[in-house]
Amino acid sequence: MERWTGLEEVPENFGPSVVTIGNFDGVHRGHAVVLGAIVDRARTTGARAVAVTFDPHPAMVHRPHQAPPLICSVEERLELMAATGLDAVLLLEYTLDFARHTPEEFVQEYLVDGLGVSTVVVGRDVRFGLDNSGTLETMVSLGEKYGFEVMVVDDVGRHDESARWSSTVVRRLLLEGDVATASTLLGRHHQLRGVVVHGDARGRDLGFPTANLSQDASGIVPADGVYAGWLRRPRLLARGAQTLDAVLPAAVSIGTNPTFDGVQRRVEAYVLDRTDLELYDEEVVIELVERLRPTLRFDGMGPLVEQMHADVVRTREVLGLLTGHDTTG
Structure with missing residues (x-):
């Protein structure tokens, strides 16, 4: 798996690509389903499977005193992501300047121009761009404008009747000492x-x-x-x-x-x-x-x-x- 820390490292005229975006802290089973979906899509369409992720965690930039502890280090995150079969990860430094990108600016600069995206794979609750103002509807609209498809991956698992697989739930379980249930969500x-x-x-x-x-x-x-x-x-x-x-x-x-x-x-x-x-x-x-x-x-x-x-x-x-x-x- 290739690792890039900026668009300047992405090969010229890269693409087509199937892309997803997220923090992926812990790379739990829900993440694995999304990453597996982009790998499958890329293999069937002759594209490259790419995940866009961030360091530090956005919460560390916007509200450092309330930022959640990280389930794993950045290096471990990348190792776990590589194990899903991805072709590349674009690890972007998350700063206040970066956070000022509007949803369209982010999509055009990083996904369309930078990665030559043909398909974006997201969950229904996706948020991106300035003040998290970009939604699934925003992404679909931008796909129509820039010529890429949007593929939605629904929630794929729950560890009880109320909580889906998520990094937030994993963190809570670990801090409570319930490592056995956390392992079920993590898949390891x-x-x-x-x-x-x-x-x-x-x-x-x-x-x-x-x-x-x-x-x-x-x-x-x-x-x-x-x-x-x-x-x-x-x-x-x-x-x-x-x-x-x-x-x-x-x-x-x-x-x-x-x-x-x-x-x-x-x-x-x-x-x-x-x-x-x-x-x-x-x-x-x-x-x-x-x-x-x-x-x-x-x-x-x-x-x-x-x-x-x-x-x-x-x-x-x-x-x-x-x-x-x-x-x-």
Whole structure:
């Protein structure tokens, strides 16, 4: 998949193209349906499938104090979009100047002149241009004027009776700690990606050494609690799917360690049954499968260690690993 950050990078006389526009934060299952639709349309019409997206998120520009946390980083977003089969992504810097484009100016400059659009694929609730004044009706009218077709993709899924697949719903679920339902909407487990840094070494002293993610790790950090998940090592995965120790089962703690009167919120992953791993300064990905329990304050080390053993047993069950005696003690 080609990546462009401005029209000057788009090949001259590019087109015809099938285009969609959006933020695509998280690239959830609803996004995947839209992106899949433009890929299918492009393949059947001999066009190129292109998505136009933005960085930073428009809310960061218009109302930074109310902007939502991002489900994933820009790089992860592009990787997920590439997996849908797109030919190219035009990643535009979103600024106040850019936001002043009227709907017609945006369509003419970027879609018609820049990308040689033949079909625009959008949802019924599409909004674009100055003050989000462009609607589906606007796009259809502009299509008639500039000679492109507008294809509408209806809502394609709901996780309950009231909420469709959306980044907003995914964010809410993650912040509530419901990573299992969020995974259903995303079509994959939610990920946190960051470099392993030194912590307080309390876990090692207790027999549960943890990999501590750096504070600048990407991905929404869910509600405090203990989670079952996987620790993935991209450096090893790049060598091949069968690489030893590339994907490891883990019990993940998120919170401030209230038993020790901690104040800094941390993400720590204990790889089951492993005390020999050296992960410092390595970038890892933590996939969260299910929340096991909320964060608790324990009255001393004994009850804490007993609960940690129970968390490990439960993690094995959630991850579908072979059951048996807990060998962490």
